[in-house]
Amino acid sequence: MGGGILILTLPILDNHMHLNPSGRCLDAVREFARAGGTHIVLVSLPPWSLGIDINSPEDYRKVFDKILKIARRAQEAEKVKVFVVLGVHPAELTKYYGRLGLSRSVEIMRGGLEIARKYVVEGRAVGLKSGRPHYEVEPGIWDASNDIMRYGFELAKDAGCAVQLHTESATEEGLAGIAGIARSVGLPDGRVIKHFSPPMVKICEKHGIFPSVLAGENAIETALGEGTRFMMETDYIDDLERPGSVLGPKTVPRRTKQLIGKWGEDVFWKVHKENPEKVYGVEIDI
Numbered sequence: 001m002g003g004g005i006l007i008l009t010l011p012i013l014d015n016h017m018h019l020n021p022s023g024r025c026l027d028a029v030r031e032f033a034r035a036g037g038t039h040i041v042l043v044s045l046p047p048w049s050l051g052i053d054i055n056s057p058e059d060y061r062k063v064f065d066k067i068l069k070i071a072r073r074a075q076e077a078e079k080v081k082v083f084v085v086l087g088v089h090p091a092e093l094t095k096y097y098g099r100l101g102l103s104r105s106v107e108i109m110r111g112g113l114e115i116a117r118k119y120v121v122e123g124r125a126v127g128l129k130s131g132r133p134h135y136e137v138e139p140g141i142w143d144a145s146n147d148i149m150r151y152g153f154e155l156a157k158d159a160g161c162a163v164q165l166h167t168e169s170a171t172e173e174g175l176a177g178i179a180g181i182a183r184s185v186g187l188p189d190g191r192v193i194k195h196f197s198p199p200m201v202k203i204c205e206k207h208g209i210f211p212s213v214l215a216g217e218n219a220i221e222t223a224l225g226e227g228t229r230f231m232m233e234t235d236y237i238d239d240l241e242r243p244g245s246v247l248g249p250k251t252v253p254r255r256t257k258q259l260i261g262k263w264g265e266d267v268f269w270k271v272h273k274e275n276p277e278k279v280y281g282v283e284i285d286i
């Protein structure tokens, strides 16, 4: 009798997944949960992936409502908690400006971010998504992309939330530039998340950026070698036409369990619970 041992189950969070009703959707969630995954940060897909045309900011509501519905269904179907991140994808600008003109495209994407901010304030989402192209673009598009990203930072500051960024490949110079933009609008350090990040834990910390490390190959071990200030992700895109183009839904739980033997559980309590709690202002419990 008395004082049994309390065994706490480690939460396991994938910080960047997509789910698409035309993909594996709930099957992917089941796979994640069965592998030991407990929390998903579900990031909005570009509108065209959901078959939605964007002609005005209001059209983003259709995108966001669809993502929220998928999140609800995933939570009902499996024992997982889903946090939603909503916003715009930098590739949208490249896609829209030929048809809508650059200034109208920027206006629409800024409007989309404003709507995403409302969803955050209403407690339906935990963060915004923005960024700039990962491929070479003409200077006008680059400048406009930076403007949209800066506006995303302003809205995040107002809402007191984090922003996940899709950007060019991480270099210290690029990260320092992004951090400078975030600081210029007063967004606190640690609220900018570099999605699809290499294991640059120390460099990110130096610039106040929070890395979401892609859990491929040896990246997580390399990250752990530098510290525990990072989250893990797959960027699972849930596109049946591009199987194997990204990491599968089991990757984060599997990798975590694999590495516990060598690194112990404590570091993963930090990665999967303390870090996301701090970055998003949420509670991670099982």
Ligand SMILES: [Zn+2]
Pocket: 016, 018, 043, 235
């Ligand atoms: Zn993504």
